[in-house]
Amino acid sequence: MSHRQFKDRIYEQFERLGAALASARRIEIIDLLAQAPRHVEALASEMEQSVANVSQHLQALRNAGLVEAERSGNRVVYRLAEPAVANLWLALRSVGERRLAEVDRIRREFGLEGEEHVLRHQLRKQVRQAKVVLLDVRPKAEYSSGHIPGAVSMPPDELPHRLGELPRDKKIVAYCRGNYCLFADEAVNLLKKEGFDAVRLDGGWLEWMVETALVSNPQVHG
Numbered sequence: 001m002s003h004r005q006f007k008d009r010i011y012e013q014f015e016r017l018g019a020a021l022a023s024a025r026r027i028e029i030i031d032l033l034a035q036a037p038r039h040v041e042a043l044a045s046e047m048e049q050s051v052a053n054v055s056q057h058l059q060a061l062r063n064a065g066l067v068e069a070e071r072s073g074n075r076v077v078y079r080l081a082e083p084a085v086a087n088l089w090l091a092l093r094s095v096g097e098r099r100l101a102e103v104d105r106i107r108r109e110f111g112l113e114g115e116e117h118v119l120r121h122q123l124r125k126q127v128r129q130a131k132v133v134l135l136d137v138r139p140k141a142e143y144s145s146g147h148i149p150g151a152v153s154m155p156p157d158e159l160p161h162r163l164g165e166l167p168r169d170k171k172i173v174a175y176c177r178g179n180y181c182l183f184a185d186e187a188v189n190l191l192k193k194e195g196f197d198a199v200r201l202d203g204g205w206l207e208w209m210v211e212t213a214l215v216s217n218p219q220v221h222g
Contacts, residue, residue, distance in 0.1 A: 017088075020064035025049065026057045027089065033067065034086040034206050035138065035177050036145035037079035083213055090210055093179075112185070117202040118173050120211065123148075126173075133166060135159075135174045137187045138205065148175065148208050156183050163194055175201035175208075 021027060028047060032038065038046075044054045058078055061067035066088075068081045080086060097103050118126070126132045127150045136143050136151040143153040154162055166172060172191055176183035184200040191198035 016064045017066070020060050020066055021092065023057060026061055029054070029057055029061065030066065030080065030085060030089045031177065031206070033078060033080045034089065035142040037077045039075040039077050043078070086206060086210055090206070116199050118199055119202050120208060123173060123201060132171045132173045135172060135187065137174050137183045138176050142177070142205070146209065147205065151175070156186060159187055159190060166196065168196060172196050172198040173201050174198065175204045178204040178206040
């Protein structure tokens with residue numbers, strides 16, 4: 001086999017990954033499945049898409065080896081094939097944030113630039129010292145699948161009715177799925193209007209999960 005034949009064949013395989021990611025909807029599916037496994041109907045509802053459309057995107061992701069499926073009762077549940085798929089999405093996002101000016105413009109347009117936040121490395125110490133109350137404002141299924149230690153689950157639909165459970169003498173730190181999830185921003189706005197000292201976490205569950213995996217498994221750095 002010549003060098004050219006080898007390169008043509010091997011790069012064609014990696015092209016499959018690029019093709020699978022060449023869709024905003026499929027990237028969103030990866031982002032959602034990083035939070036918790038889901039069946040196609042749940043994904044379709046979350047994404048405001050038809051079941052048929054989401055099914056096609058899931059098939060493309062499965063064909064590229066990025067998503068796996070297993071039957072649970074009469075439904076098929078989809079999950080990321082491995083944690084490295086979430087890392088791949090974060091790496092893609094990071095390059096986009098640095099190289100695509102439009103990303104920054106959209107963030108400013110939606111008021112996501114300059115908002116106060118708590119850095120993740122600061123949060124660990126503050127939670128240990130009980131200086132803050134940490135709220136996970138994602139849907140309950142995502143909290144059940146995994147959450148930051150010490151976080152209290154208060155989904156967006158429950159938060160307005162549970163404000164009495166929160167102390168007014170501590171800072172409230174809210175987090176959701178990640179940098180591009182707006183649940184935490186909405187929660188912080190509500191809490192501030194009600195007189196709480198509230199701030200969002202920089203990033204969310206996805207970033208925390210990936211960073212924790214890197215710390216506990218340093219060999220993944222190579």
